[in-house]
Amino acid sequence: MIKYLGQPSRLILEWEPPIEASDRKRWSIGEVIGNGVPSSFRYFTGTEFENNNDGRTIHAARQAGYWGFPAFGPHKDDLAKPIETGVAETLARRLAARSRSDFNDYLKHHLLQPSEMLTDMALLGATGARLPGDGFALTDPLDSITSAQDMVIELVGFRHYLDKGLAVPRGAVLQLQPEPDSEHDPDAIKVIYGTETVGYINRLQAKGLGRLIQTHDVSAYVHRFNGTPTRPRAYAFVQMREAVGKVAA
Template sequence: MRYIEHLIEPDRLLLSWQAQESKNRSRYVVGELVRKNGNITLNYFKDSKDFADARQHGFSGHPAFQIRENVDIYDDQVLEAFTRRIPPRSRSDFYRYMELRGLNPDHEISDFALLGYVGARLPDDGFELVHPFDTAKGPFEFITEIAGFRHESKVSVEDIALNSSVEFNPEPDNSFDPNAIRIELNGTKLGYVDRGRLDLFHRHLKAGHSVKGEIARKNGTPERPLIYIYTKVTPATH
């Protein structure tokens, strides 16, 4: 496993939610956690299409921050609520937890940044945090799961070698989502970039930046294999 080389401290994290019961198990960006003056707040994107679509699929807000019509900003123990979704640093296996997510356990990282790099996903509620890298001025790296691998991949998991290079190709003719970005191995489809990171990928691809990926990790189960990509973004000026 390659370590992430450039740790970028975020000012905000996107909150995405996956509709567990929908046919396509679609993922929606429904809000953001914002850090300002040492405080962490949560606000939902109530005016966005993603939020409206998520509501149609049963989204009612994070369990600790249920959607209320007269509340726009939630500021009560937001960081604490989300850090409970990851193992405490005192656990004996925390070192391994960091390594599996491409983070050097010997490097210092804030709880807020840690949430963005690991995603803080749980197996049963569909929530994930996404580091948008808004403040990145130079190269940066992150690890992301291939979305839809189980249903979309034309390559079996056994034929995918670790460290193999992958390509990211926009798919504007995609009938389900014209913003979709296909992930390919040697020209063969593996799946897609998850929706929570589409803006991130499009921003850098359109700017002509180098966006390179390689197979970082394979796990999951035979029925639900999971493939993770180590992605490095390098601005054109570097």
């Protein structure tokens, strides 16, 4: 179970093209800000959008089928002002209602437990708030962690390595290996099982996690699998503990 729960003040809203798309690379479309409760949302625009999407433009996102998060209206290039009305209520609908009789089962699925620290921002970040079919999810960029924390992180690209015949059991111990010499992303972190690569850390979390790897003791193992036979997903449980005498390079 998660013992040390993150309390993000910022979450990234991502969009993934539909399952029939030939290229399902994710798009970072905006950010949610809040202290415990989501208070505002804004779309990334212009150069900021491109910087958050490896140089890809909003035009390319639209070609992939993206037009905006329905509850927040169309994604306009000139929309610079944050949305501050109805953000908390809108995002809360992507979570299981706390009044449900099976709410504790929902928490257990995500390795969570009832706690006064379980704010909406923490719950959104810990679960991803993904709904079937719409392609949207929330990601904690891990840019506000200073002490011990536990989290569940999706292994990006897992299905490509599974296609090579690699069998990875639930509970398998994983190694997180930064790749500062990567030609694609100097913040990249490779996930290794035994001697084989089984995926990478989401690029939105890689920079923050890479910083923490330098200052914390980090351990990881395979937590769960889901998705579909043709689009499998794998998730790792990651524990970070402060390491005495370990400092960033």
